[in-house]
Amino acid sequence: MNVVVVEKAESYRPEVVGPAIRRLLDPLGGMGAFVRPGERVLLKPNMLAAKEPERAVTTHPAVLREVIGLVREAGAVPLVGDSPGVGGIRRVAEKSGLLAVIEETGAELVPFDETVTVRGEGMFREFAIARPYLEADRLINLPKLKTHEMMTMTCAVKNLFGAVVGAAKAGWHLKAGADRELFARMLLEIYLLRTPDLTIVDGILAMEGNGPGSGDPHHAGLLLAGANAVAVDVIAAELAGIPKKLLWVERAAERLGLDGWDRTTIETRGVAVEEATLPPFRLPHLSDVQFGLPRCIKNRLRHYLTSRPCEIPGACKLCGICRDACPPRAIAIRDGRLHFDYHACIRCFCCRELCPEGALDVREGALMGIVKRFV
Known part of the structure; x- marks a missing residue:
């Protein structure tokens, strides 16, 4: 069984989010179950663009701060890296409030500028992936729970597209972006190149509507965590009331037979799902008939x-x-x-x-x- 933990956190105040993240990780064995002393641990937040934390576009700095603290408590070395959709990483980190946390905690900001070509084992033959992403001893995925105009939802798996550097993202959109099914398959193949050791979802202030960059902040008051990113996405979508027929990544995971897509193989802990389920998120304008027509x-x-x-x-x-x-x-x-x-x-x-x-x-x-x- 894949374990996904759900916890409530009503705000980003330290006295709220800190204990909530500890409760979130306790059923999984705590941070010590995922990192070892001396390891270099890459934290991969969502750093899409230079937007303020209250816009709900990027992972909130309060969540990053607590995770950095837990990594240090485990004796490991925290690194923070991503390749933003637009703008340099330092500018995005500064505007989103993440840079202040990185500097205050002594973590290292790692630009994704150097790549390694990795041979794929699926439909796509090779990927150029950020070297720090591949070479870190451990990878902790810190996505934001948001709607997405192309994939309906962006959360655990989609956040890993940040391992593709700069202009190469546009190349993948051009190669696979005209077909949502194909794009979802590409995202999963990137996920399989380096599966995260742990995923912690920032769903305290989520996004609905025309996400991931132009939607509306939506106070969901939730945190999720699990070792299997696909399973985390399945539970996140369930809590957000998003129907499976619109979840391109999850449908592609089912076709590929990946561990985590089947809800019956997922055990939830922490807050009961029925207590945490939200009114359905308002979805983007996904009206392109990707299903239902020849x-x-x-x-x-x-x-x-x-x-x-x-x-x-x-x-x-x-x-x-x-x-x-x-x-x-x-x-x-x-x-x-x-x-x-x-x-x-x-x-x-x-x-x-x-x-x-x-x-x-x-x-x-x-x-x-x-x-x-x-x-």
Whole structure:
């Protein structure tokens, strides 16, 4: 059985979150069950973009602080690393409040700039993965519980996409991002290259709506932990009320037969699931009929069926971040406004995910309302 622990924590105040994380890890044997004295332990938070903690885009600094403290108590050396979606790691760490914690605790901020090419054992032949991610003695995954416009939910497995460095993320979106099933398969193959020793989910202030970067903060008051990231995702989705048919990573894990996808193999401890279950999260505009239509029809009508990003009039500052981040180069700036090539657009929504102004919205495909009546 895979054990996933659920705990409640109403705030990030030290006197609340500290004891809550200790209670969270106790049924798993405490931090000492996962790290040994002298080991270099990489903590991998969600550092998507330079946003304040109250925006719920990144892992909260209070959670990072407590985990660093527990790693030190176990006699290990804490490192903190990631490859942000936009901006340098130091800028993202500073804005999100994580840098202050790293400096105060004496942990080491590790940029993901050097890569190692690793041969895959699945559909994808090789991956360029951050060297610190692969070479750390232990890996502790610290995701944020959020909705996601492409994968419906981002949590434990999706957070590991940060091991792909910089512009290579756009390359993977271009290679696999036009097909959610394929993208989920790619995420799982990255997960299998280096499975985390422990996952601790920050769900105290989660995100719903059009996540992972433009959604709305949602006070869930929860922490989750487990050794199996897939199982942690399954329980996180259950607590958030997200139906399995929309969970692309979990469905792909089932097809691959990965340990953790089957709810009957997961034992929950801590707070009972029925006590922790939340009103269903408000989900993003995932209206692209990835299921329910034959592939041949879906491909031909894709432009008219799928939701697509669009500019909010007057909100865009023309910074060019969306244009530069777009994997298929489907965005241009002309005559003082954004222009989208929707036939080239792969609907990965990286533009919305990374826009610092929240200046992009989603427009539903012209035929989508009709099709929804029949699928």
